[in-house]
Amino acid sequence: METVVSMEANEEAKVEDGIAKETGSEPVSLKHISDPDPDPEPDPVVYKLVRVDGEGRLVPATDEEVLVVEDLLEDEKPEHCAAECEQPIECIKTEGCPLQKNHVQSSEGISSVQLDAAVDLGKKIIQPEEIPCQMASASAGNSISQPMSAVGCPGSEGGLVENWSSRTDLATTGKPDFSKLKGEICLDNLTVKELQETFRATFGRETFVKDKRWLKRRISMGLTNSCDFSTTAFMIKDNEVLKKDKKENRKKSAVYKDLVVGVASETAGGPTNGLNRLADSNPNFDDRKTESLLLEHDSVREDPSLEQRTAKRVRKPTKRYIEEMSEEESRGSSGRLVSVVKSFEHRQSCSKACTMPVQNVRLAGRPMVTRQDSLGGSGVQVPYVSRVRKGRPRENFMPFMPSGIGLATRTVRRALGEPGPAPQDEMQNEVLKSSLSPGWNQQPIAAASENDNHHLERKEVELEKYVELKRMDSFEDNSDDNMGTVPASSGGMRRKHHRPWSLTEVVKLVEGVARYGAGRWSEIKRLAFASYSYRTSVDLKDKWRNLLRASFSQLPAEKGMHNARKHASIPIPAPILLRVRELAEMQAQVPANFSSSKFTGQSGGSDRSVHETRSGYL
């Protein structure tokens, strides 16, 4: 989270904003530090090496750091520059990608393009994988917490490292014109004027800098970065990877870029378009990828009008998930919060509190603690956490709210007696939006208080949404135990959120039921689902119930159901449903309501609905 930069201690020094107003002189650079011979340029300006810490404050650099920098700048040639500015970028990707695998793949995709550019320039660029990331990780963290803006770093605007500002350029500058950059341009042979031309072509703006070296550096960097962006020019549409309009992509922020790259290269890297082969042919192929593709496919089919969408839409969490707590509190009082407080205040004296259902007491009790804190002015505002769960391990649904703003808002509102919708819901919604939306639809809400943990966590959450459609023989155990459970920074656990059943899981379930009998779910869980830690016996039971429902409701409904059921997830193959029905019949589990209407003889009669051999179409 630290960036080594050079800052001028002298007020007179010009600030290099990275875009305009280049003075004719050499731009601020670390070079001055190591330059043992200030004579040729008796510049009164003194440069001091500092670090920018997380808050944007400047901290004197340690000797060690100075040495490192000196080392890096020992030989300031263009190729070094190229390599240098690549470091942070690559490492940012590392941070930006939810999975290591993604990182690797995206890096590959990019590096190839970058290499092209490098070749054109007659320069050598280090492969991303080989880059030592000592200092890069630092800048990476920094740029994430302060996306695309030097503003977040007061007083250090001028100190931003060259490569950083150039990245900003690319993100904000309009469409560069690459026409001049075709073929192999050897920057070394160009005149200043030509270099300026090239610069203009690269960045889309004029420059008055006459310094050849600087120009070359900038141009080469620009090329590198631009190509970098071009790799994001993919979109997934109905299982195909399409090329996207470059222009559009170039406007994406780096953070988004990372995500997009991840997705795109995932698909591009796949051996084939066929999902089955994709999953089956490569044993190591991460299920998640297959799943994400499947999911994409489904969503497209679900709503043809959305085919043009470049990014997946995010399904907002069920309202129930969000409100969960508010439900009970709201009844009986006007405002939920008020009711909470009331229940607390009256707990001691009011008999009503005593008669309150247990869960209500529990529900009210938790928020109260935090409220007491805020009222007492302790200053420590604890974010609102979902209710504590008992029984099987659960997770807290809400990620921690950033800096307790939500609570503050709530408190204020309550104080003002503002009726309105429950503030907590709003806040939670906001948080959800920001934490669940994949970045490329939406500005990054870089909550100031969010740390890296949160960030990674968020990525994980995002990924999780694409996770989960598994194919028959694809590998599922893949140590996903962890996947449904994202530890929150508070130490609590986020709630498990929809883990679609894979076909193999279903099969196992069915087998299990066949073997051990329906109802013996803990048994089945233990024996047949040993490897699926995220499926509890209750889950099995629920799933079985659904299977039952499905298997029996399918036949009769068949006609009116054409477009009705847009299978949001995997359609369960007919044979399996058939099997389910058989088992159900066998075990006399056929609730009359499931079967095709007529409730004649109930449990025993096994021959009734079975006749309809035409069973599942699906």
Next chain:
DNA sequence: ATTAGGG
């Protein structure tokens, strides 16, 4: 701790 059912 497990199960059955409702939501």
Next chain:
DNA sequence: CCCTAAT
């Protein structure tokens, strides 16, 4: 999936 009640 979650939650509860009933075993």
